[in-house]
Amino acid sequence: MGSSRFSTRLLNISIASFCKSQQLEKAEATIADAIRLGYIPDVVTYNTLIPAYTHFVGFDAAYLILNRITKSGLTPDVVTYNSLIAGATRCSLVPQSLGLLEEMQRSGINPSVWTYNTLMHCFFISGQLEEARRMFDKIIYSNLTPCQTTFNTIINGLCKVGDTSNALLYFRRIQSRGFSPKIVTYNILINALCKSRKLREARRFLKELKESGHDPNAITYTTVIKWYFRSSRFEEGFKIFLEMKSKGYTFDAFAYCTVISTLVMKGKMEEANVCIEHMVRNGVLDIVSYNTLISFYCKEGKLESALKLLDEIDKGGMNTDEYTHTILIDGLCRTGDIDKAQQHLKHMKLRGYDTNFAASNCLISGLCKSGQYEYALKLFEKMEFKDSFTYTSLVHGFCKAGKFCEAANIMIKCLRSGMKVLTSVQRAVFYGLRDKGLGREVRKLRSAIRIARTYSRYKSELR
DNA sequence: ATAGGGTTAG
Incomplete structure (x- = not known):
């Protein structure tokens, strides 16, 4: 039935738009309505839900979509698996990503360049360089063609493991062999150079970007503003901000969080507050925005306001993440409320955040501050993962x-x-x-x- | 559907 196919397409468009504005319940309600009216969701409908579930609920929830696809008599496709692999990667679940690769191959679905790009990224961010390399080899041996993203993933991966100089060498090498960098490549390099404090070289790349006929985008601007602020060059940072505005770019959640957190880090609480008011007025807050807000209130010592936001997150049907709780634990420790901080850590464990050691780190420093060394040491010895x-x-x-x-x-x-x-x-x-x-x-x-x-x-x- | 800017801890 032609008209039904047409309606499925419309359904998918509206699902995509609900997912984008993080309204998962509305997306699901729409699907339920469509089914009641006799329209059949297709695999695209379900594939669209995967990144949204990963992002707003979690990987396990996203994985359940696979069952829903098969139960509806549909067959998962390469996009289904690529999305799931991306979801697992996003949640740092390396074994799951690999398991999915096997699972897709067992079901007779051939991995695509996207599959290997994603897995390569997954290995890079978990520090497994050899495995990442193997994924690149797979692309070549499977007669697939590496694409722009393949190269960007490698450059970014090298940067992320702290090897900016090799990333640069690799970049120049492929550039001399015909790779023409686009805005994403430049953004990766500019950020990495700033991060390793090579600000002059970063500026050179910014110039190169402009000279090669590209326009800096919102991501470029956010990156540069952040690094100006971090090095306390606020005037220059605000100048870049005005340039960004004059180009017609507006702040999104990323930009707001970057600027707010950097200002908070620098103790510029009033400026941060102005920015917060803008953010709250201008858009839907996601969990990272909430975390940024909670962090602001904690630093101000306004724990009640921070806890109030926790309710707001709950009411909005959103899930807190490990950052939320770590920030709160730190805030509670800072105000000297060690008992509540400990309670909260227990609460985290119950909610399955047990691999999160950032919270334990906060608690250790809180316990030390309140003179409970023995307890701090006990907690320290119990910790499976420790960092510096x-x-x-x-x-x-x-x-x-x-x-x-x-x-x-x-x-x-x-x-x-x-x-x-x-x-x-x-x-x-x-x-x-x-x-x-x-x-x-x-x-x-x-x-x-x-x-x-x-x-x-x-x-x-x-x- | 993948790559780039965001939230934690001294």
């Missing part, structure tokens, strides 16, 4: 309590795990040990640092 924040917080805490031997021991553990303690905290440990006449401990620590340094040099030579 974990170690630094604890070492810092012990220093402040005058327990320099304990601080030194934790620092040695940290060095042995291949991580570093913040330099200023390192200095505090040495100063304290010396002050107490603990020369033997000083020497022990020195030698641990030397060994760690040798080892890390050795590792970088191996690469």
Whole structure:
């Protein structure tokens, strides 16, 4: 029936628009209505829901769409699987991404360039360079043609693992072989260069971008503004902001969050507040926007306002994420409400956020601040994953309590795990040990640092 | 349907 096909297309358009404005319930209600009226959703209808479910609910919810497709007598296609792989990648679920690749091949669906691009990205962000390389080889051996995104993914991946110089070399090499960079490539490089503090080189790329006939877009502008603000060059940042406005670009959620969080970071609370008012007036808030707001209120010590937003998120049918809870735990610790912070951490575990160690890091530093070292140490020992924040917080805490031997021991553990303690905290440990006449401990620590340094040099030579 | 700018911790 021709008219029904036409209606399915209209249905899909309206589903896409609901998904885009994060109105999943309306999307689902529309599908239900359509079915009641005798129109049949097709695989495109369901595929459209996948990224929306990933984004606003979670990967598990997105994965359930697969069942709905088969239950409706439809067959998942390459787009279904590519979307699911992208969803798993988004949620940092590497094994699931690979499982999906196998699953799709078992169902007789051939992976496309998109599939491998996505998997390559997945491996890059999880630091598995060899595997990422293997995905590129798959593209070549499967007689698929690498595309612009393939190259951008590689450049971006190298940047994300901290290898900006190799990203640049690779970029220049493929450029000399006919790769013509577009705006995305430039944005990747400009951001990476800013991040590794090569601001001059970043500016050169901005110039190159303009000279090659491209116009900076909203992403370019947001990136540049962020880095001007971060280096406290507010005047220049606002100048760029005006240039952006004069080009007709408006702020989106990304731009607002970037600017607000950078201003908060710099302690410019009034300016941040002006920006927040704009953001709230201008658009639908997503979870990251809410997190940014909550962070602002926490830094201001207005925990009630922060908690009120939690209700608002709930009422809007949105889900909080690990950031939301980490920010709150940190806020509670900062106001000295350790008990509530601990309660909240338990609540996180119950909600399945147990792999999140950022929250534990906050709690460790909060416990140290309130003098509960024993408890901080217990929590530290229970933590399965630790990073340099974990170690630094604890070492810092012990220093402040005058327990320099304990601080030194934790620092040695940290060095042995291949991580570093913040330099200023390192200095505090040495100063304290010396002050107490603990020369033997000083020497022990020195030698641990030397060994760690040798080892890390050795590792970088191996690469 | 994939790649680029956003939220956490000293």
